[in-house]
Amino acid sequence: MSTTLPSQTLPKQVEPPTFTLSPLGPESVDAEIIALPVLPGDDALLIGPGAADLEDHHDLLGHLEFEGATGSAGEVTTYAVTGSGALRQILLIGVGEQRRDDFRRAGAALARAVRDRTHVVTTIPAVDPEVGLEPFVAGATLASFLFHWRSEGAPWTPVETITLADLGDDQAAALERAEAIARAGWRARFYATVPSNLKNPAWLAEQATALAGETGLKIDVWDEERLAAEGFGGIVAVGQGSATPPRLIRLDYTPRKAGRKTPTIVLVGKGITFDTGGLNIKPGDGMLNMKRDMTGGAVVLAVMSALAEVGCPVKVVGLIASAENAISGSALRPGDVVAHYGGRTSEVTNTDAEGRLVLADAMAYAAEKVKPAAMVDIATLTGAMRVALGQTLAGCFADDDELAARLIEASDASGEALWRMPLVADYEEKLSSKVADADNAPGGPGAITAALFLHHFTGGVPWAHVDVAGGDAYADVHELTPGPTGFGARVLLTWLAGADPLDGVGA
CATH class of the missing domain: 3.40.630.10 (Zn peptidases)
Incomplete structure (x- = not known):
């Protein structure tokens, strides 16, 4: 007796983050989370682009010192923000020696830290766009990858939008290439999984x-x-x-x-x-x-x-x-x-x-x-x-x-x-x-x-x-x-x- 097997249909899968450019500083972009790069210095830690205006109201360097941060690539230090505005959190993310691998790991760390969120704005690639943009996008995209076949849906979802602050339209072509490479990696993972x-x-x-x-x-x-x-x-x-x-x-x-x-x-x-x-x-x-x-x-x-x-x-x-x-x-x-x-x-x-x-x-x-x-x-x-x-x-x-x-x-x-x-x-x-x-x-x-x-x-x-x-x-x-x-x-x-x-x- 022949048996007809039921057809198999995948449930809806999660989507990788979308990246946008903004020539403005991070404090000028309406987002609930801002992520800033932390750079190891000779004598003390440094915070990269976008920190100056935020430090007028938040003791970020003091918080890094209190938490024992080192600025190593992918290290995440969380600073909670209270008040009536949209901003709720500042993530301070180490970029180490600012090599390609360091930016890739920083992007991955950011993606994991903002799962189930809607929007994050960051200046991490702005530290060195020529070196950092493409690996940052790859890290943030691929660390967001999830395949599931669960009846109740995905256990978490990637952040929807990552805005790259302090970067203008002159980086649009580089961003398009970076996203194409990262999404190809995502596609290959999907097919293999x-x-x-x-x-x-x-x-x-x-x-x-x-x-x-x-x-x-x-x-x-x-x-x-x-x-x-x-x-x-x-x-x-x-x-x-x-x-x-x-x-x-x-x-x-x-x-x-x-x-x-x-x-x-x-x-x-x-x-x-x-x-x-x-x-x-x-x-x-x-x-x-x-x-x-x-x-x-x-x-x-x-x-x-x-x-x-x-x-x-x-x-x-x-x-x-x-x-x-x-x-x-x-x-x-x-x-x-x-x-x-x-x-x-x-x-x-x-x-x-x-x-x-x-x-x-x-x-x-x-x-x-x-x-x-x-x-x-x-x-x-x-x-x-x-x-x-x-x-x-x-x-x-x-x-x-x-x-x-x-x-x-x-x-x-x-x-x-x-x-x-x-x-x-x-x-x-x-x-x-x-x-x-x-x-x-x-x-x-x-x-x-x-x-x-x-x-x-x-x-x-x-x-x-x-x-x-x-x-x-x-x-x-x-x-x-x-x-x-x-x-x-x-x-x-x-x-x-x-x-x-x-x-x-x-x-």
């Missing part, structure tokens, strides 16, 4: 189609029949055990001033919407967070959504190889041989090494059909990377030093830290198989051999592989709230928003 009883390859394709309609991107989606007909053997094989069939999603961005000579970059994202491990089943604890195994696809989708807003000067093709790695009578078996797009074959010695099988198809397609100037894939690929670098760093492999340098530079600016890993040719022999071109699970060092496996599908295009396996936060840490982090959207957008993302690449 949606539970897999709703999220499957078809759902992900629906999200991409809706996003393309909103942003003017071109879209093409391969269903399971077209994937099989056109030779995408890796994607088909990984998805064949699931009741929800696989998809390949292509999104195309073209800048307004593009010409015939405008180069193209390809982004490839792993979109495994749930990973049981297949017949090589994961232990229960290892399976619990596998709704986030499509983080790479979530990042590519989020990045594509924001390219126009950040003014990306090159063409970008985003490819999301999506499947559910499930267990059934039709599931991929250990010992099976998969023929990838373009003909290269893989012996499947471990069905839990499925991500590289789907990425390989998409990469081979990109090399043959798109012929890009550079290719970057991003994936929650190996537990070995998480063991090596933990939860806060991602590994970056590259066969082009300049491409690696551009990505590392973007990681330093964005706050999503990449650590370059060695692409060691001496381990190539580990990939050997007795029956196919390669073994999909050649063993340790696992992160390196996985990268070497993928390298065969680049077609000689300058390439980088970003392994974001440590993509979970377990507590409020700086700009992150608990859950899948969506790591990668900010670093890729920072790179792609540069004046010349391909500077020196392939030379």
